[in-house]
Amino acid sequence: MSQPILATRGLTRRFGGLVAVGDVSLELHKGRLHALLGPNGAGKSTFINLLSGELEPSGGSITLRGEEISRWTPDRRSRAGLGRSYQRTSVFLDLTVHENCRLAAQSRLPRGWNVLQNAYASFSVREATQASLEAAGLPVHDLRLASALSHGERRQLEIAMVLATRPEVLLLDEPLAGMGSEEAIRIIELLRTLAPSHAILLVEHDMDAVFALADVITVMVNGQVLESGPPDQIRQSPAVRRAYLGDEEGHR
Amino acid sequence: MALPGEPATRRPWAILAAGLALALFPLLDSPFYLELITKVMILAIFAMSLDLLVGITGLVSLGHAAYFGIGAYVLALRTPRYDPASFWTTLPLAVGLSALAAFLVGIFVVRVKSTYFIMATLAFAQMFYFLFHDTEFGRGSDGITMNFKPAAAIGDLQVFDFGNPRTTYFVALGALALVLGFLRFLLGSPFGRALRGIKANEQRMRSLGFRTYHYKLASFTLAGALAGLAGYLSALQYGYVNPELLSWHQSGNVLLMVILGGPGTFTGAALGAFGFALLQEVFQAATLRWQLLLGATIVLLVLFVPGGLASLRARFRAALVGGPRP
Numbered sequence: 001m002s003q004p005i006l007a008t009r010g011l012t013r014r015f016g017g018l019v020a021v022g023d024v025s026l027e028l029h030k031g032r033l034h035a036l037l038g039p040n041g042a043g044k045s046t047f048i049n050l051l052s053g054e055l056e057p058s059g060g061s062i063t064l065r066g067e068e069i070s071r072w073t074p075d076r077r078s079r080a081g082l083g084r085s086y087q088r089t090s091v092f093l094d095l096t097v098h099e100n101c102r103l104a105a106q107s108r109l110p111r112g113w114n115v116l117q118n119a120y121a122s123f124s125v126r127e128a129t130q131a132s133l134e135a136a137g138l139p140v141h142d143l144r145l146a147s148a149l150s151h152g153e154r155r156q157l158e159i160a161m162v163l164a165t166r167p168e169v170l171l172l173d174e175p176l177a178g179m180g181s182e183e184a185i186r187i188i189e190l191l192r193t194l195a196p197s198h199a200i201l202l203v204e205h206d207m208d209a210v211f212a213l214a215d216v217i218t219v220m221v222n223g224q225v226l227e228s229g230p231p232d233q234i235r236q237s238p239a240v241r242r243a244y245l246g247d248e249e250g251h252r
Numbered sequence: 253m254a255l256p257g258e259p260a261t262r263r264p265w266a267i268l269a270a271g272l273a274l275a276l277f278p279l280l281d282s283p284f285y286l287e288l289i290t291k292v293m294i295l296a297i298f299a300m301s302l303d304l305l306v307g308i309t310g311l312v313s314l315g316h317a318a319y320f321g322i323g324a325y326v327l328a329l330r331t332p333r334y335d336p337a338s339f340w341t342t343l344p345l346a347v348g349l350s351a352l353a354a355f356l357v358g359i360f361v362v363r364v365k366s367t368y369f370i371m372a373t374l375a376f377a378q379m380f381y382f383l384f385h386d387t388e389f390g391r392g393s394d395g396i397t398m399n400f401k402p403a404a405a406i407g408d409l410q411v412f413d414f415g416n417p418r419t420t421y422f423v424a425l426g427a428l429a430l431v432l433g434f435l436r437f438l439l440g441s442p443f444g445r446a447l448r449g450i451k452a453n454e455q456r457m458r459s460l461g462f463r464t465y466h467y468k469l470a471s472f473t474l475a476g477a478l479a480g481l482a483g484y485l486s487a488l489q490y491g492y493v494n495p496e497l498l499s500w501h502q503s504g505n506v507l508l509m510v511i512l513g514g515p516g517t518f519t520g521a522a523l524g525a526f527g528f529a530l531l532q533e534v535f536q537a538a539t540l541r542w543q544l545l546l547g548a549t550i551v552l553l554v555l556f557v558p559g560g561l562a563s564l565r566a567r568f569r570a571a572l573v574g575g576p577r578p
Contacts, residue, residue, distance in 0.1 A: 052459060078461030090459075092452040103449045106442050107461040115441045122442075165460055 003066070004029050005199045006051065006082070006169050011060035013046055020046040022223040023060070028169060028199040033191065035202045035210045037234075038220035039243075044203045045087055047220070048171050051201070052084040053077045064169075078107070083167025087174045087203070089154045091161065097142035097149065100157055102129045104164035128164050136160035137186045152179045159187060163194075170200045176209060188213060211235065219243070266565070267432070267519060274425050278418050286417055287489075292529040293424040294485045296522035297431050299509040301478035304435060306507070307515030308444065309471040310451030311362065314370045314503050315377025318357075319350040319476035321498030323483030325384060326350075328396040328493040339404035339412065346484035347477050353380070354476020355469070362468040377503055385495040395494025402488060420489050427485060428522070431478055435518045447471055508550055514560020523561045 004027035013021040021043040028034055036044050049055040051062060053074035062070040064080055072080070092100050105128035106119065120126065130140045136156045146157060155178055162170060175191075176184045188209050194200065195213070204210050210217065211231050218228040221243045227234060234240055274293070278286060298320055305311040326346035331337040361372040384390030401414035412419050438444045449457045450464050457464050487493050496502065505528070513524020531549055535542035557563065 054455070054459070073458070075458045075461050075463050078459055084459055086456075086459075090453060090456045092449055092456065094452055095448065099445070103445055103457075104460050106445060107457075109442055111442075115438050115443045117442065118440050119442045119445045120440075161460065 002029055005065060006201075007063050008051070009061045009063075011047070011050060011062060012058050013043075013050055013055060014058045019223050021050060021057075024220070024223075024225055025060075026218060026225070026228070028201055030168070030199050031196050032215045033195045033200045033202060033213050034216045034218065035204060035214035036218050036220060037204075037210060038226075041222075042220040043223035044220060045173055046223075048084060048173050048201070048203060051077075051171055052082060078165060078167075081168035082171065083162040083165050083169065084171040085158045085162045085173055085175055087177065089151075089158050091146045091154055091157050093145070093147040095146060097138060097144055097146055097157055098129065098133070098140075100146050101133050101160050101164045102126075104161040105129045105132070105166075107165055128166060132160040132163035135163055135190055137183060137190075152183050155179050156183060156187070159190075168198060170194065170198050172200065173203045174205060175202070176204055176206050184209070271425075271429060274428075275422075278421055283417065286421055288529070288533070290417065290421045290424045290489055291486070292526055293421075293428045294482050294489065295506070295509065295529065296525035297424075297428055297485070298479055298482035298506050299513065299521040299525040300431055300435055300518045301475045301482065302506050303510050303513075303515055303518055303521035304447075304471060304475045304478070306510050307517065307521070308439070308451060309447045309468060310454075311468065311472065312366075312370055312507070313373040313472075313475075314500065314507065315357075315373035315375070316475070316479055316506055317498050317500070317502035318377040318380040319354050319479035320483035320486070320502065320506075321380065321384065321493075321495070322353050323347065323350045323480030324487035324493045324497050325390065325396075325483075326480075327402065327484050327487040328398055331398040331400060331402070333399060336400035336403040339402040339414075342402055343481075343484055347480045350480020350483065351473050351477035354479075355473040358469045358472035358476075362465060362472055374500060374503070377498060377500060381495055381498040381500075384498060390495065393495055395492060395496075398487070398491045398493075401491060414488060420485075424485055424489070427481065431481070432518055432522065435478075439518075443467070443470070512550055512553060512560055514562035517562050520560050520562030527561050 006028040007026070009025050011021060011024045012019065024047060026034070036047065038044050046055065050057050053072055053076075057070050060070075061068055064077070064082070069077060069080070092103065095103070102119070102125060105125045106122070108128070109122055109125060133140050133142065136159045138153065138156055138160055146154065149157060155175065159172070159175055162172070175187055179187065184206070191200065191202070191213055202210070202214065214231055216228065217231055217234040219226045219234060219240050226243055227237050227240050274289070277289060302313065302316045305313050305316070323346040326349050327337065327342050330342045330345065357373070357376045361369060361376065364372055385393055404410065404412040404414070412423055414420055446457070446462055446467050449462070450467055454464050483497065486497070509524035509528045510521045511524070512527050513522065514520035531546050532542065535545040539545065553560075557567070
């Protein structure tokens, strides 16, 4: 078994008396798409926030290539190769689409401090910007303000921005939510092409997409891991059926 | 030509025309207005330095006068009783010490957000105010009168004769042009772009890998340095400093200039400084209660022209030929 890129051991986060994430151990490997399922409130987004550094864990460890990172700031984790997208779109609304992506690509520039250079001078930044916009299915020279985009387009931009930072690990929080079916298919195709060269954690409610894409599926309920395994095992698991898949009234 | 990702917001003609008008103004030979406009150009530099924080980085400081005052006091304290100080050494010293003060304050204040940031900058500014107001070193509330203007000599040649108000005028104009040029250039640099990103959404900038704390600290330091430059020029113009230069009234006034002009464009801040001074002159001539009128006017402008004076052109264009309103 290969060495995991990102791994958690007993990761726990409490909010007062509530255990939002309890004792979750999980491994992300390069070339593997790991999907995280669970009803609303299961702690999926909290888990991603713990991995990306937006929340501090109450207990447990997070290691990146064997190195403990659970006290690292979000920016340091990003520079180390973690890229995340947000469930609630979090783009720069008063900047253009192109600038949103360019800024994301600029974060990889070794001399971001430079005030004596034009922001468009860097070839690598231009290239990463174009490639990521193209991959997410947006026009390459999109000069609309991000605030003028439709909800689905903002979701695409959200993903383009993550890609522009050229991450090794992708933490995607419901990337397909709110997208039109055409765009969703495009992003699913994109994830398929990214999977072999990245470690991906995908939180998603679209079951068809999850079962079509995932190599491993972990099901969370009430902050705990209910079951983890290949899609076939999850599909046939009685516990999962009871707690989640069969519970048609429980969620939309 | 607009670069990809950047709407055409540059207005070189308007800026060049304004610069030309300012350059030709001394031909009118009016000592009163020469002095007034020198003062306003210096305030414009001050306002632009604050705009870097307010309009670009999204940090609303209510203590920016501290760095203006430090720049001014450096010249006053470095001017010997019986000799002029050297322009070449005191200017970098003033800018450097203002930057240093801003850096040290920034280490603490850029950690906090919004209201707390306002309170923290105000608190530090009050500390500097009382440092000059209540100590032997700062010569107390009476301030310091300089017996000499600084001398700017290279060898035997006097490059600038600051005894001549026109020289001071043109030095202030030159400084204004340099600072405006520098700041607008900075806006197009990766650093300036990152500051805008921080203003728009700091959390996202962090998740994209930016050390936002360092960027904000750099911005705060740079703004302090430029405020120090303005303060130095102000002390040079009047040959006199007092602690009121660092007072929170002064911090409030410069913030009003930025708001009046429209934050985020630098030219707006400069325009705001001119507008503020113009209103002040007009109302002062008309009534003793000029501050009431000035306040009311600014409230109305903020209510009805949210983009500030800088947005007026686009508003007129939108009204005349149609098109996007700002």
